[in-house]
Amino acid sequence: MVSLTFFSSASSLSSSPSKIVKSSLDFELKKLGGCTKLVRNVNLEKLKNNYLFPEISRRELEHVKKHPNVQLISLGTGDTTEPIPKQITSDMSNFAHALSTVEGYRGYGLEQGDKVLRKAIADTFYGHLRVKSNEVFVSDGAQSDISRIQLLLGSGVTIAVQDPTFPTGNFHEATKKYQNVVYMPCGPQNSFFPDLSKTPRTDVIFFCSPNNPTGYVASKRQLHQLVEFAKTNGSIIIFDSAYAAFIEDGSPRSIYEISGAREVAIEISSFSKFAGFTGVRLGWTIIPDELLYSNGFPIINDFHRIVTTSFDGASNIAQAGGLACLSPVGLKEIRSVINYYKENRKILMETLASLGLTVYGGINAPYLWVHFKGSKSWDVFAEILEKTHIITVPGSGFGPGGEEYLRISGFGRRDDMVEASRRLRSFFNTRTKHFPFLSSASNTN
Structure with a gap:
């Protein structure tokens, strides 16, 4: 028997994590008076409390509190940003x-x-x-x-x-x-x-x-x-x-x-x-x-x-x-918006590849799947967030096959893509000793 809530591609961080103040799953059990006799749904009991995106949201809020004056850039969101035609x-x-x-x-x-x-x-x-x-x-x-x-x-x-x-x-x-x-x-x-x-x-x-x-x-x-x-x-x-x-x-x-x-x-x-x-x-x-x-x-x-x-x-x-x-x-106008996101993706791909990172995906999708060999994805997420003020998505949040990877999104405003690329170049060019695999990595599609 299995109870599964399968979140599709369409469910990936549908809004900026900063808009999520607190996950409804992130709670403490407190007995506030009498209880009913209704038994909790056992399938809901199985759901993991620290689901990926609320956890990213929590870390983002902590980062903003620590650095209140920085411009945070999200390359983790699965939300679209361009106006509807x-x-x-x-x-x-x-x-x-x-x-x-x-x-x-x-x-x-x-x-x-x-x-x-x-x-x-x-x-x-x-x-x-x-x-x-x-x-x-x-x-x-x-x-x-x-x-x-x-x-x-x-x-x-x-x-x-x-x-x-x-x-x-x-x-x-x-x-x-x-x-x-x-x-x-x-x-x-x-x-x-x-x-x-x-x-x-x-x-x-x-x-x-x-x-x-x-x-x-x-x-x-x-x-x-x-x-x-x-x-x-x-x-x-x-x-x-x-x-x-x-x-x-x-x-x-x-x-x-x-x-x-x-x-x-x-x-x-x-x-x-x-x-x-x-x-x-x-x-x-x-x-x-x-x-x-x-x-x-x-x-x-x-x-x-x-x-x-x-x-x-x-x-x-x-x-x-x-x-x-x-x-x-409508189809013609929508195609121009999709092309906008594709150009964003291209900017990010070229930046990451130039840094020696191995990049998968990106050609037929808005997402890049970036390999950080030998590293824990949450550690790389934290390091990039702390030093560049950029939000990504740690691959391990998608399952054991995602360890050592980050998901980076091409959804976003063009000026954010350009600025994020600048920050990433600056960060990795000065952090090679922390990521020794960079010198031998290559771009792959």
């Missing part, structure tokens, strides 16, 4: 204003999403892949959908995840792993793709491509292996494609580009990173008609039941924005 916000505004009129007012919509938007998603992203509009479920974001998927699957399933990744559940301190979860190591030694010959059969395989945190995107050949592995074992792939818009080398943007995937895969995606909707909240999930339980019952029917029972649908204003994003003008 005006054409898109204009359409949302017009829709909102129309709600104040008799003719334009809209109340509850379909829980599965506006029919026009569902068709636009199917046509725009899956037009050549046989995805039908009735298989598209519009939501308030990928993270919410992953929670609904877990409700769909129940707690009795076995689960495999990439390592490094974002799982939380029943944490085992000695191994730094969550119990009852199969870890699939994904590092330079296997081109960031799991060795499926050594992976045991599980009911569910969570797979994120482009990957958060490593920035790696799986090739068509690799995804074909994954689909065949799932078909052989009767497993279901939960495919997170939230960063697909950053792919630029022709790698698959959808699992459904792989023959046979409709029989074994659910795909979850989002407007958050694609269109800067981290605060607007809009995403979607694809459940193919061919995806069946062991008894032949269509999984889409159960997901439909969950959505229509526990969800009243995404905001109609957000959905109007989604439609505007998928218009020809």
